[in-house]
Amino acid sequence: MARIALITGATSGIGKATATAFADAGINLILCGRRQDRLDSLQEYLSTKVAVTTLNYDVRNKVEVFQAINTLPDEWKNIDILVNNAGNAHGLSPIQDGDVDDWDAMIDGNVQGLLYVSKAIIPGMVERQQGHIVNLSSVAGKYTYANGAVYCASKAAVEALSEGMRMDLTQHGIKITNIAPGAVETEFSLVRFKGDEARAQKVYEGFEPIQPEDVADAIVYAINTPARVTVADIVLYAKAQSAPTVIHRK
Numbered sequence: 201m202a203r204i205a206l207i208t209g210a211t212s213g214i215g216k217a218t219a220t221a222f223a224d225a226g227i228n229l230i231l232c233g234r235r236q237d238r239l240d241s242l243q244e245y246l247s248t249k250v251a252v253t254t255l256n257y258d259v260r261n262k263v264e265v266f267q268a269i270n271t272l273p274d275e276w277k278n279i280d281i282l283v284n285n286a287g288n289a290h291g292l293s294p295i296q297d298g299d300v301d302d303w304d305a306m307i308d309g310n311v312q313g314l315l316y317v318s319k320a321i322i323p324g325m326v327e328r329q330q331g332h333i334v335n336l337s338s339v340a341g342k343y344t345y346a347n348g349a350v351y352c353a354s355k356a357a358v359e360a361l362s363e364g365m366r367m368d369l370t371q372h373g374i375k376i377t378n379i380a381p382g383a384v385e386t387e388f389s390l391v392r393f394k395g396d397e398a399r400a401q402k403v404y405e406g407f408e409p410i411q412p413e414d415v416a417d418a419i420v421y422a423i424n425t426p427a428r429v430t431v432a433d434i435v436l437y438a439k440a441q442s443a444p445t446v447i448h449r450k
């Protein structure tokens with residue numbers, strides 16, 4: 201029987217590339233996001249390959265998360281793979297100049313949102329004694345950089361949650377994979393810099409950044425290993441990158 205995957209933040213970047221790669225691998229999809237028009241067009245595109253349904257909610261909204269996931273029809277309830285991809289950076293400034301609303305958005309989305317969605321899905325996995333959770337962390341969760349304290353903290357939390365989930369859920373047959381990408385060319389910087397395209401473009405200037413499809417490849421690898429293997433952690437850098445803020449630009 202085809203596996204079912206639920207992907208958060210599925211309408212752009214790494215989420216969209218993962219949805220596309222999963223469809224190519226014959227995995228049925230529950231696409232989650234905040235933008236119904238984007239969910240609809242991705243559903244239409246991927247439905248030619250696999251069964252696709254959509255859920256429109258904001259991971260930061262506890263009520264919406266549980267309502268959406270708990271009301272999935274029976275045929276969609278047995279989720280095999282959860283990809284906790286939704287998350288963003290907001291702002292890049294010294295802690296003393298940080299915007300409290302930006303902090304809320306990062307902690308609520310990257311940490312609380314991941315927890316809410318996981319909480320809604322883990323009990324079913326425990327009941328079935330199987331499942332695979334893929335958490336999208338970042339190299340920012342492994343190394344803190346200047347001006348990024350809160351974003352880095354939110355991703356360090358994801359690192360801890362991946363480890364802790366693995367400790368609690370391994371006995372229930374559930375695998376946990378943590379994926380920590382470096383510089384990926386998505387809407388990430390555009391969101392971080394609040395739509396400032398020139399500033400966002402500069403982030404990827406003079407080197408070849410990772411593409412969302414490269415991260416999707418790593419995720420597909422992780423979810424396709426033999427049952428006896430857990431891919432615990434994958435760190436991906438652009439070839440020109442050796443630490444979050446160390447990039448060799450031409």
Ligand code: 8X3
Binds near residue numbers: 382444
């Ligand atoms: C995105 C990678 O290095 O820009 O999570 O923080 S980095």
